[in-house]
Structures are given as structure tokens and as C-alpha cells.
Amino acid sequence: MRAGSERLSLNTATTKRWSLQEAVEGCVRAGIPAIGPWRDRVHEAGLERAAAMIRAAGLEVSSLCRGGFLTAADAHGREAALEDNRSAILEAATLGTRDLxxxxxxxxxxxxxxxxxRERVGERLAELVPFARDHGVRLLLEPLHPMYAADRAVVSTLRQALDMTAPFDPxxxxxxxxxxxxxWDPELAEQIARAGRERRLASYQVCDFNxxxxxxxxxxxxxxxxxVIDFATITAWVRDAGYNGLIEVEIFNQEVWDTDGDKTLALMRERYEELVLPFA
Amino acid sequence: MRAGSERLSLNTATTKRWSLQEAVEGCVRAGIPAIGPWRDRVHEAGLERAAAMIRAAGLEVSSLCRGGFLTAADAHGREAALEDNRSAILEAATLGTRDLxxxxxxxxxxxxxxxxxRERVGERLAELVPFARDHGVRLLLEPLHPMYAADRAVVSTLRQALDMTAPFDPxxxxxxxxxxxxxWDPELAEQIARAGRERRLASYQVCDFNxxxxxxxxxxxxxxxxxVIDFATITAWVRDAGYNGLIEVEIFNQEVWDTDGDKTLALMRERYEELVLPFA
Structure with a gap:
């Protein structure tokens, strides 16, 4: 089990203007021991080079963002999505993270x-699972806020995500x-506890709702x-559900992006240590 | 039971630029048999005058929008909210609608x-119910989209709303x-059916998610x-749950507000007859 700030991870979306190399160096300067890269930054750097630079810096890879977009109704869209997700699985394996x-x-x-x-998501998960398993990669369903249900994710609650994982091994x-x-979810406490019981609570990302x-x-x-988010309460639920892995900070925010990356990492570490870590 | 377009109601938010008098006249011109006023329009017209003008036009009142904002943590905020809600209850009774x-x-x-x-909402509901009952008014919990959970409504799903109604008579x-x-709610079909079984499905508002x-x-x-909304499916669920009351159209949308009110009512009627009515 990792302790304290050893659990903090920078999701590269937080420092959008940085290349992967800059983000890796920024983490090292800030004493942040892990990184969760987005695929666009990995592609820019080149996959093998990205894996090597993260390894050389001594950083862990907390996860890879992201695969998915599995809902296409036509055969071409389905094939393209499966193909892209197989690439993402290979990238995760090469980068040395279990979690996509x-x-x-x-x-x-x-x-x-x-x-x-939603049904198509389930079907396509079933098609991807054997390939992911062969490469040691676990697929993570991320419920997205219902404001993105139409254009990003038809999985909107943790209960629903867990229901969808049921046919598969944790x-x-x-x-x-x-x-x-x-x-905002009135069932959040209960569903986080359930995720723990079902051995499916695989990743924890923190950022605020502005x-x-x-x-x-x-x-x-x-x-x-x-x-508006009460990190103490939610983090304690995640802890009590048995989660003791890395904690990623992933922020899409113009003001954060316009800030110097080193300052963002310092502030992120400070807020993490004040608002998240004591309850983690 | 009302039939066909006899079930259509204009919520006055849809024609924001119209006074209550203009909205009433617009409904009459468009053959829309009911109106759901917002309180600001009622206050502008004067309560007794508003009630008289709606009655004189032969319109039904589908509901009054809105009371609530019951979450204040301090005694002053609590008192102010209860007072305002008692006013709203009296206004609903005077306007001749059962539903607030x-x-x-x-x-x-x-x-x-x-x-x-959320707990405070339950407590304050309990304080308001006897007063509302004495005036023949039913209080309607409206789950709001989770994007408004922080600033408008900590009740975000129909399941949660129904759970909160449990201590009270339907x-x-x-x-x-x-x-x-x-x-977007993955439990919507199930919870609409439950609302029907529990005799708590009191109002149906339609508008799209753009x-x-x-x-x-x-x-x-x-x-x-x-x-993006599939009105056929949701309206059929509402029908199958036994709902046969008025159907309100409530739209906050700058483009709609910038359109001539008569044109909005004509379009609203057309879309209602095409997308909602066949399944209602």
C-alpha cells in the first residue's frame, strides 16, 4: 500500500499545454510519483518513447485515458471503435498500466x-474483453455526469456502470x-461501497465541480x-470501500490551462494534501 | 379523461416576453386549453386579477411554478422559505390549481x-404539508437535472424524489x-412505473434537451x-403509468424567447401533436 503523497498522480489533461516529456519532468520536479497520460500526448511522443521516458523518470502510470466510444449503430462505426480500442489496450500494456x-x-x-x-456498449465490451485480458489490461467503465449523456457517455451513474460490469470478471x-x-448522486455512498465489495473499484480521480x-x-x-464538492466525505467512502491505489487529478479548465504548469502542480499537490489525503 | 390537444398546456416560461394577459390570450387564439403560470407573471398581474383573467378565458390551470428552495441552513433562511412557500400555496389555491x-x-x-x-428538504416539506392540505394543494417534488444539483435542486432523480415522498400521503x-x-436516467422506465403504482405521478412537462x-x-x-429526447418512449411510459392529465410545455431558450409568441405556440402545438400526443 502506498502512503500519503505517494498516491498522487497527474492526469495529463490537467496540464494541457505540456507535452508528455514536459509533464513527466514537471512531475519529477514536483515530487509527484505517478502520471496518467492521455493518448494524444502518447501519440505525439511516440508510444515506445513515451513508455521509456516515463520509466526512466521513475514514474508509475496510473491509467491510460481513454478508449470507449462504443455506441456506433453501423458496422463501420463498430469496427472502427473496436480497432481503436484494441490500439488503446496495446498502448496501456506498453506503458505499463493495467487500467484503461x-x-x-x-x-x-x-x-x-x-x-x-447502452446495449451496444455491453456487446462491444464483451468483444474487447478477451483481447484486453490477453494483454493484462482491465477496462474501466467511467460513469460520466448526465450532462454528457447525449454526446459522450450513456453510462451516467455508478450503479449503472456496476450493473453493466456484472457479466465480466472484476x-x-x-x-x-x-x-x-x-x-451529486444520491446513491453514491451505497454504490461506492458496492464497488468495493464487488472488487471493481479500480480508479479514483479527483477534481471539483465549478x-x-x-x-x-x-x-x-x-x-x-x-x-462545490465535499472531498472529505467522498474520499472516505472510497477509502472505506478498500481503495488504496493512486489518486489522479484530471482538470479541464481554461484558467488552469492558462496557468504555468509548475504552479498548477504545486497548487494541485497543496489542495490534494489539504482536502483529499487526510481522508484517503 | 381529456383527449388529444385538450391536454396541452402552456407553461408561461416558454413565452417569457409575454405578460400573463398576453399568454392567456395567446392560448385562446392557439386553441390551447390550459396554462401553467410562473409566479412572477402572476404577481405582475395581481393574484386575484390573474385568477379572474384565466377563468374568464376558460383556461384550466395545470400547475403553479414554483415554490421550494427549502435548503437554507440558518433559521432566517428557513423562515423566509416557509413563508414564501405558504404564499405560493395560497396563490395556487386562488388560481384554482391543485399542483404546486x-x-x-x-x-x-x-x-x-x-x-x-436533502434532509432539510424533508423536514420543511413536513412543515408545509398540513398548510398545503388545508388549502387543497399538492406539493410536487421535481427532480432536476444533476447539472443543477449544486445551485437549484439537491433532488436529482425520480427514484430519490419518490423516496422522499414516502412519509407523506400521495x-x-x-x-x-x-x-x-x-x-438520461437509466432507471427512468422503472421509476415512472413506480410513481404510477404509488399514485404520485402528478404532472408531466415536456421539452427537449438541446x-x-x-x-x-x-x-x-x-x-x-x-x-436528443425520445418523446415517444418516455411519453408511453408516462401513459402506461396511468397519467392522463395535462401536459405542459416549459422551455427556457433564448431563441424561443426571441420568437413571436404566436409562432412559438403554433410550433409547440405542431410538435406536441407530432411527437407527444400519439403516445400520450
């Missing part, structure tokens, strides 16, 4: 059948808890402490 | 304890289904057909 985040996808353009889209398909997406909602709704994620 | 919508309120400024805020406290707020989310997130409500 999946943002499952929204309603295919022009369609309105949410139930059918070593193959698990769930991620991201405070931004689930803080008000007012940003004009670009994707950018409402905030630095812990800047918004 | 409640938007329960968000997190009091500077607080982050969602569970405590004639005193019931729930409202607004497609915008609940369309993408992208408007810069002012409150204004993302759209005309039926302009967004």
Missing part, C-alpha cells in the same frame, strides 16, 4: 434510443470514480477546493 | 454537505416528470424535436 479508462460514447448522431446505445472490467461526474457551469460545459472541472 | 411545483433548492452558499441539505406530496431533467449545452446552462431546454 473507457468513455463509452453517447447517442450516435441523429439517434435517440438510449437503451439501444479483473477484466471494473469501474472508475471521478468526483466531478458522480458527486459553478457557474462553464460556457463550454466540458471545462467546468475545477481545482479541488474551487467548487 | 417545488424546486427544492441547492447547497446553501459556502456549504458542501448535500446529505444535510394526495399531499407527489412528483413531477420533466423530460429535460430525467431523460446540444450543445447553452453557454447559460439554464437555457438548454429546447422545443420538442430540436434535441
Amino acid at each position: 479508462y473507457l468513455v463509452v460514447g453517447g447517442l450516435p448522431l441523429g439517434t435517440k434510443d438510449v437503451a439501444a446505445a 479483473d477484466d472490467v471494473a469501474v472508475a470514480v471521478d468526483t466531478f461526474h458522480v458527486w 459553478l457557474p457551469i462553464a460556457a463550454d460545459a466540458l471545462l467546468s472541472r475545477g481545482m479541488m477546493g474551487d467548487g | 411545483y417545488l424546486v427544492v433548492g441547492g447547497l446553501p452558499l459556502g456549504t458542501k454537505d448535500v446529505a444535510a441539505a 394526495d399531499d406530496v407527489a412528483v413531477a416528470v420533466d423530460t429535460f431533467h430525467v431523460w 446540444l450543445p449545452i447553452a453557454a447559460d446552462a439554464l437555457l438548454s431546454r429546447g422545443m420538442m424535436g430540436d434535441g
Whole structure:
């Protein structure tokens, strides 16, 4: 079990202007022991080079963001999604992380059948699981805030995500808890505990929910402490469910992106140590 | 039981630029048999005058929007909220509607304890129920989309709303289904059916969920057909749960507000007859 700040991980979305190399160096300077890269940064650096630079810096890889977008209704869209997810699985394995985040996808353009889209997610998970298992990768269903249900993820609650994992082994398909997406859920305590019992609580991401909602709704994620989320309570639920892994900070926020990366990492570490760590 | 377009009701938020008098006249011109006024429009017109003008026009009142905002943590805020809700109850009774919508309120400024805020809603409901019952008014809990959980309503799902009504008689406290707020809910079919079984399905509001989310997130409500919602499916669930009351159209949307009111009513009627009525 890791202790204290040894559990902190930088998700590279938080320092959007940094290349992967810059993010790795920033983590080392800030004493942050882990990184959760997005695939675009990995592709820019080149996969093998990305894996080597992270390894050389002595950082752990907390997860890879992200696969998913599995809801296409047509054969071409289905094939393209499976192909892309197989690539993501190989990338995760090469980077040395077990955990691949999946943002499952929204309603295919022009369609309105949410139930059918959810069903396709289940079917395509089943197609991906053997390949992922062969490469030692666990697929993480991430419930996204319901404001993204139409265009990003038809999986909106932890209960629903856990229900969808039921056909699979917990070593193959698990769930991620991201405070931004689930803080409002009246069943959150109960479903986090269930995720622990079912051995499916695989990743914990923290960031705040800022008000007012940003004009670009994707950018409402905030630095812990800047918004409405009670990190003490949620983090304690996650701890009590048995989670003792890395804790990623993933923030999409124009103001954070416009800030010097080293300052962002210092603030992120400070807020983590004040608001999250005591309850983790 | 009402039939066909006899079930359509204009919520006055849809024609924001119209006074109550203008909205009443607009409904008469458009052959819309009912109106759901917001309190600001009623106050502008004067309560007795508002009631008289709606009656004289032969319109039904589908509901009154809205009471609520019951989450204040301090004694002064609590008293002010109870007082305001008692006024709203009297207004509903005078206007001749049984149904008062409640938007329960968000997190009091500077607080982050969602569970405590939800508890206060329950306590204050209990304080209001006898007064409402004495005036023949039913309080409607409206789950709001989780994007408004922090600043408008800590009641976010129909399951949660129904759970909160449990201590009360269905004639005193019931729930409202607004497609915008609940369309994404993976438990929606099941909870609508439950609302019917528990005799608590008291009101049905329709409007679409538009993408992208408007810069002012409150204004993302759209005309039926302009967004992502499958009205056929949800309306059939509402029908199968036994609901045969009025159907309100409530749209906050700058483009709709910038349109001539008569045109909005014509379009609303057309879309209602095409997308909602066949399944109602």
C-alpha cells in the first residue's frame, strides 16, 4: 500500500499545454510519483518513447485515458471503435498500466434510443474483453455526469456502470470514480461501497465541480477546493470501500490551462494534501 | 379523461416576453386549453386579477411554478422559505390549481454537505404539508437535472424524489416528470412505473434537451424535436403509468424567447401533436 503523497498522480489533461516529456519532468520536479497520460500526448511522443521516458523518470502510470466510444449503430462505426480500442489496450500494456479508462460514447448522431446505445456498449465490451485480458489490461467503465449523456457517455451513474460490469470478471472490467461526474448522486455512498465489495473499484480521480457551469460545459472541472464538492466525505467512502491505489487529478479548465504548469502542480499537490489525503 | 390537444398546456416560461394577459390570450387564439403560470407573471398581474383573467378565458390551470428552495441552513433562511412557500400555496389555491411545483433548492452558499441539505428538504416539506392540505394543494417534488444539483435542486432523480415522498400521503406530496431533467436516467422506465403504482405521478412537462449545452446552462431546454429526447418512449411510459392529465410545455431558450409568441405556440402545438400526443 502506498502512503500519503505517494498516491498522487497527474492526469495529463490537467496540464494541457505540456507535452508528455514536459509533464513527466514537471512531475519529477514536483515530487509527484505517478502520471496518467492521455493518448494524444502518447501519440505525439511516440508510444515506445513515451513508455521509456516515463520509466526512466521513475514514474508509475496510473491509467491510460481513454478508449470507449462504443455506441456506433453501423458496422463501420463498430469496427472502427473496436480497432481503436484494441490500439488503446496495446498502448496501456506498453506503458505499463493495467487500467484503461473507457468513455463509452453517447447517442450516435441523429439517434435517440438510449437503451439501444447502452446495449451496444455491453456487446462491444464483451468483444474487447478477451483481447484486453490477453494483454493484462482491465477496462474501466467511467460513469460520466448526465450532462454528457447525449454526446459522450450513456453510462451516467455508478450503479449503472456496476450493473453493466456484472457479466465480466472484476479483473477484466471494473469501474472508475471521478468526483466531478458522480458527486451529486444520491446513491453514491451505497454504490461506492458496492464497488468495493464487488472488487471493481479500480480508479479514483479527483477534481471539483465549478459553478457557474462553464460556457463550454466540458471545462467546468475545477481545482479541488474551487467548487462545490465535499472531498472529505467522498474520499472516505472510497477509502472505506478498500481503495488504496493512486489518486489522479484530471482538470479541464481554461484558467488552469492558462496557468504555468509548475504552479498548477504545486497548487494541485497543496489542495490534494489539504482536502483529499487526510481522508484517503 | 381529456383527449388529444385538450391536454396541452402552456407553461408561461416558454413565452417569457409575454405578460400573463398576453399568454392567456395567446392560448385562446392557439386553441390551447390550459396554462401553467410562473409566479412572477402572476404577481405582475395581481393574484386575484390573474385568477379572474384565466377563468374568464376558460383556461384550466395545470400547475403553479414554483415554490421550494427549502435548503437554507440558518433559521432566517428557513423562515423566509416557509413563508414564501405558504404564499405560493395560497396563490395556487386562488388560481384554482391543485399542483404546486417545488424546486427544492441547492447547497446553501459556502456549504458542501448535500446529505444535510436533502434532509432539510424533508423536514420543511413536513412543515408545509398540513398548510398545503388545508388549502387543497399538492406539493410536487421535481427532480432536476444533476447539472443543477449544486445551485437549484439537491433532488436529482425520480427514484430519490419518490423516496422522499414516502412519509407523506400521495394526495399531499407527489412528483413531477420533466423530460429535460430525467431523460438520461437509466432507471427512468422503472421509476415512472413506480410513481404510477404509488399514485404520485402528478404532472408531466415536456421539452427537449438541446446540444450543445447553452453557454447559460439554464437555457438548454429546447422545443420538442430540436434535441436528443425520445418523446415517444418516455411519453408511453408516462401513459402506461396511468397519467392522463395535462401536459405542459416549459422551455427556457433564448431563441424561443426571441420568437413571436404566436409562432412559438403554433410550433409547440405542431410538435406536441407530432411527437407527444400519439403516445400520450
